Each structure stands twice: as C-alpha cells, then as structure tokens.
Amino acid sequence: xxxxxxxxxxxxxxxxxxxxxxxxxxxxxxxxxxxxxxxxxxxxxxxxxxxxxxxxxxxxxxxxxxxxxxxxxxxxxxxxxxxxxxxxxxxxxxxxxxxxxxxxxxxxxxxxxxxxxxxxxxxxxxxxxxxxxxxxxxxxxxxxxxxxxxxxxxxxxxxxxxxxxxxxxxxxxxxxxxxxxxxxxxxxxxxxxxxxxxxxxxxxxxxxxxxxxxxxxxxxxxxxxxxxxxxxxxxxxxxxxxxxxxxxxxxxxxxxxxxxxxxxxxxxxxxxxxxxxxxxxxxxxxxxxxxxxxxxxxxxxxxxxxxxxxxxxxxxxxxxxxxxxxxxxxxxxxxxxxxxxxxxxxxxxxxxxxxxxxxxxxxxxxxxxxxxxxxxxxxxxxxxxxxxxxxxxxxxxxxxx
Numbered sequence: 001x002x003x004x005x006x007x008x009x010x011x012x013x014x015x016x017x018x019x020x021x022x023x024x025x026x027x028x029x030x031x032x033x034x035x036x037x038x039x040x041x042x043x044x045x046x047x048x049x050x051x052x053x054x055x056x057x058x059x060x061x062x063x064x065x066x067x068x069x070x071x072x073x074x075x076x077x078x079x080x081x082x083x084x085x086x087x088x089x090x091x092x093x094x095x096x097x098x099x100x101x102x103x104x105x106x107x108x109x110x111x112x113x114x115x116x117x118x119x120x121x122x123x124x125x126x127x128x129x130x131x132x133x134x135x136x137x138x139x140x141x142x143x144x145x146x147x148x149x150x151x152x153x154x155x156x157x158x159x160x161x162x163x164x165x166x167x168x169x170x171x172x173x174x175x176x177x178x179x180x181x182x183x184x185x186x187x188x189x190x191x192x193x194x195x196x197x198x199x200x201x202x203x204x205x206x207x208x209x210x211x212x213x214x215x216x217x218x219x220x221x222x223x224x225x226x227x228x229x230x231x232x233x234x235x236x237x238x239x240x241x242x243x244x245x246x247x248x249x250x251x252x253x254x255x256x257x258x259x260x261x262x263x264x265x266x267x268x269x270x271x272x273x274x275x276x277x278x279x280x281x282x283x284x285x286x287x288x289x290x291x292x293x294x295x296x297x298x299x300x301x302x303x304x305x306x307x308x309x310x311x312x313x314x315x316x317x318x319x320x321x322x323x324x325x326x327x328x329x330x331x332x333x334x335x336x337x338x339x340x341x342x343x344x345x346x347x348x349x350x351x352x353x354x355x356x357x358x359x360x361x362x363x364x365x366x367x368x369x370x371x372x373x374x375x376x377x378x379x380x381x382x383x384x385x386x387x388x389x390x391x392x393x394x395x396x397x398x399x400x401x
Contacts, residue, residue, distance in 0.1 A: 041090030042322015060087030114251025125228025127238030243294030268299030276364030
C-alpha cells in the first residue's frame, strides 16, 4: 500500500497535474505523523501488547487507504496518506516487537529476514502492478489505488488473526512475554547504549535514501532519464525488492550462524553511495545499479533490525523500535520533500533528464554518511562495551542484566 504512489507517479502528473513536490509530499506526509506518534506507539506496544496494537492500527490503515483512493483532489489524497501513515508505522513496530519476543535467542535474524522478505514481496507486487493490473492503469489513476485499499483490508484480516493467536497463547500461559507490563517511562528513551544510537543513525540515513528514491522517484527517473516505458521502468525498479525476497533470509542465516553483523552492515551500506555515484556520472547500466541496490536492500535491513534486540532489553523493545522508527520518519519526511524540491528546482523531466542530477548527488552524499555510522558501530562492538554483534553468540542484553 505504501508503494502504490511510485508506479502511479506519471499518471498523477499527466492526469491530475501533480508536481514532483506534491508527489514527494504524498509519501512525506505518510512519515510526518510518525515523527510524533510512532514513539508513543512503541511505548503503548510495551504497555498493551503487540497483538492489540496491530489490530487497532491495521483498522486505521484500511481507512486511510480508502480515503486515498476516493478522490483526485490533492488535499483529500494527502489526508488519506496521512491517516494511513498514522497507523502503518506503529503497526510495523508492533509486528517487529512480536517477532523479537517470539524468536528472541533462536534464529531471530532469520525470522526478521523472512518478515522483511514478505514485505518486499508486497513491494515487488506494487512495482510490477502496471503489468499484472494493466487494465486498472489503462483505466486511469483511481483503480490502482482501490487495489491498494484491498491489500490494506487483507492486512487488517491478518492482524485480527494474529491477535486471536496471541490471546489463545496468553490463555495457555505460553504467550511470548519478557516481563510484566510496565508503566510508560519517558526517561528510557535517552538511556540506550551507544551501539543502539549508531544502529538508529544508520537506519535513518539508509532508509532516507533508498525509500524516497525507490518508492517515489525511481520509476519516473527511469522513464525520463533512460527512456524506459512505464512497464519496463516498473519491472526494473521491482528487481530491487525481488532480490530482497530471496536474499534477505540468506543474510539472516549468515548473521545467526557466523555473526559479522556490523561488518555486513558496512558492506551493505557502502553499496548505496556507490550506486548513486555511478548514476551521477552516467557510467552504469541500469541492471548494474539494480544489482547493487538489491544487494544493499537485502543485506542492511536483514541485519539492522534484529541487531536492536541484541543491544536493548526485551522489556524495552517497543520503546527502542518506536524511537528508531520515529527518527527514521523524520528522515523520510525531509528526504522526500528535499528530493521533490530539487527535481522541481532543476526542472527535471523527460525534456530535461539532466535535472535529476542534484537529486542523485543528494542521495549519494546522504548514503555515504550512513557508511560512517556503520563503521562507528563496528568499532564500538569490537571494544569492551560491545554486545557481541560480530560473534555468532550475540549477547542478549536483558539476560545478562
């Protein structure tokens, strides 16, 4: 549902007259409420449990998807994306916490990587939707958004199913809990270890590059700068997520078996600035760029998210994931708006493909900053205050407390 804007970008410009800034706003406004709300959502997840939060927020997501599809008026569509964002990021936090509690200490990286793979499969389906839902795209801009709303409804049904499973497990005293429900303690937000802050900083910079480019502007960029059709550009962009569907679990297995978590994050994050350097100087075939981004997007998230569970106590996972997602959404909000503004300022488009250069260099520099945080994380983990992220037996913080 989140990725429905990218394949529709050209339609929204041609049929509704949207600018690049407005296109960026449709994804930025998704992230904006989570600057404030997702941390509260993480704290509420710690307080009330993952199942309840997933159920409540999935209902909000469905309502937002419906509102997005109902009108071509920009204000109405933006309101729908805003409502969808209010629910979606907290739902993701709750789902991640659920995985962290169910699989803590036993194949956690693999479990989270499989979760990422399923999410990437959905994004892949969105990217190639101009192919498998060609009739909907031929009919205009609205039918593809109704399809996205149908997927939001399916997510709500899945959340109801998980809530029922969690309730049944709780009744049988087998629910995945790490500690009794705690009161919300705001000072917890500032008391995490330095390793957590490096992971958070890498998360923000990495996602602030890859999601605004891939989910908002890449398809339009491939059409205008490389002369691809909508179908061809969508398929090319989809290969990034298609690779992640199959490769992310492999990297999760490697982390569980051998460790090397910080080192792998350095490798994965380094591929991203290399990608934009090649695009910026015009010396790369699109398939090369797709391979590099695909490996990076398969590797970094598969290692990054489970690493949080190794450096934060289980009873505070909701707060940790909520804070991380909150700061991530600050980055996504700014980055979507900045990229759209750069494109408009440089008059980027089919008649002026060189106008995309400022956007490419912006993403490249930001990606390079992410590499620096990955290096700092590895240095911290190899020192006396490390949590064993480089070893197979990563230390579970709470067990040793």
